[in-house]
Amino acid sequence: MTAENVVDEVRQSLQKRGFEVDHHVRFDWLTSRAPTETDVALPPQVKYRLLALHTRLGGDWSRLSTKRRQSLRVDIQVDSTTLIEVDEKQHFSSARLASLDFYDGIDHGLDLHRYHDLCSQYRESADKYLHGREAVDFPFPGGRTAQRAYFDTTKDLLA
Secondary structure (H helix, E strand, O other): OOHHHHHHHHHOOOOOOOOOOOEEEEEEEEEEEOOOOOOOOOHHHHHHHHHHHHOOOOOOOOOOOOOOOOEEEEEEOOOOOOOOOOOOOHHHOOHHHHHHOOOOOOOOOHHHHHHHHHHHHHOOOOOOOOOOEEOOOEEEOOHHHHHHHHHHHHHHHOO
């Protein structure tokens, strides 16, 4: 079953239960560029955590701050108050495992212990997925995987 099939199944199940559900939602404040105070009411602690994570993953913050701005897509929005992401196994990488260290003390909806277990289980194959691909703000082989971990964390901490 693909992630898209899971998204459709979850969406349909929620709708049958009477929830208002949108999928593939984009928000102006949730973007691929570095967060700024003007983008969203952003607690400084979150901004500094994202900066530290980007640096730890080997990213180039100046490139993140100046690259083309794109809204990041969220898989499911429920009753305009809850966001749900469906992660395939390529999300459970070593970079994503490292990102979990940046959640302490910040409100989020992630089961960190379960996510840690999934990263430990799948990181070897997840790290091979897109291994040779670079990203604008992670300009090295495997940078696309690091970028995915950064974007996943951004969604978790800003949403």
